[in-house]
Amino acid sequence: MSDRSRWPGWVYSTGEEPDYRFSFANERTFLAWIRTALALLAAAVAVDVVNLDISRGMQVVLVTLLAVLGMVAAIASWVRWALSERSIRERRPLPSFGFAVLVAIGLVVAGIVFLLASL
Amino acid sequence: MVTDTGLSNERTALAWQRTALSLMVAAAVMGRLTFGRLGLVAVGPLGIATVLSAWVFLESRGRYEDATRRRLRPRPRGGRAPLALAVAVVLIGATEIAAFLTATET
Numbered sequence: 626m627s628d629r630s631r632w633p634g635w636v637y638s639t640g641e642e643p644d645y646r647f648s649f650a651n652e653r654t655f656l657a658w659i660r661t662a663l664a665l666l667a668a669a670v671a672v673d674v675v676n677l678d679i680s681r682g683m684q685v686v687l688v689t690l691l692a693v694l695g696m697v698a699a700i701a702s703w704v705r706w707a708l709s710e711r712s713i714r715e716r717r718p719l720p721s722f723g724f725a726v727l728v729a730i731g732l733v734v735a736g737i738v739f740l741l742a743s744l
Numbered sequence: 745m746v747t748d749t750g751l752s753n754e755r756t757a758l759a760w761q762r763t764a765l766s767l768m769v770a771a772a773v774m775g776r777l778t779f780g781r782l783g784l785v786a787v788g789p790l791g792i793a794t795v796l797s798a799w800v801f802l803e804s805r806g807r808y809e810d811a812t813r814r815r816l817r818p819r820p821r822g823g824r825a826p827l828a829l830a831v832a833v834v835l836i837g838a839t840e841i842a843a844f845l846t847a848t849e850t
Contacts, residue, residue, distance in 0.1 A: 631822040649756040656759045692837045699833035
């Protein structure tokens with residue numbers, strides 16, 4: 626049963642309505658990712674407003690890296706939600722999605738930059 | 745018809761509300777921090793982020809009421825509410841970057 630009245634069409638036009646608990650679980654995963662994105666923004670704000678005794682250049686790198694990572698994570702979490710919802714409807718395996726790795730790499734880079742900056 | 749055999753609808757509604765409230769708080773804090781640097785420019789994106797989050801908060805309440813009272817699948821849920829939250833995060837992040845880089849240049 627495809628539903629063309631729901632948005633976005635490329636998610637809801639295929640497959641059939643799943644047990645709604647699966648959709649709920651998918652939404653909660655999305656929301657957890659949104660809160661992760663928000664935490665990354667909070668980290669950017671912290672580097673901005675707290676006096677860390679690092680150079681202005683390093684501060685620019687850190688704030689920009691963390692804030693952009695948070696914004697990318699927000700958009701990626703929506704894309705992940707939509708792809709997962711479509712896979713659930715079509716009873717296919719969930720897609721693998723690499724942005725957790727991106728967040729991890731970004732945080733490691735931010736940590737290294739911060740360590741080097743505060744030496 | 746799938747009856748609700750657990751509390752997953754309540755758990756999900758709470759997760760929506762928690763996230764929407766966090767975003768409203770984040771927009772308020774960001775407004776406090778950036779207003780001095782950006783002035784009224786900060787009000788636009790943060791105001792939109794607050795409205796989007798408030799809409800998602802009310803929307804999630806409606807879905808939950810519907811699901812508990814009738815034990816039916818709630819009215820069609822789509823991708824707009826999640827997109828609203830994602831856009832709100834992007835707007836708050838953009839405001840932070842704008843405020844920070846403005847301070848760098850001066």
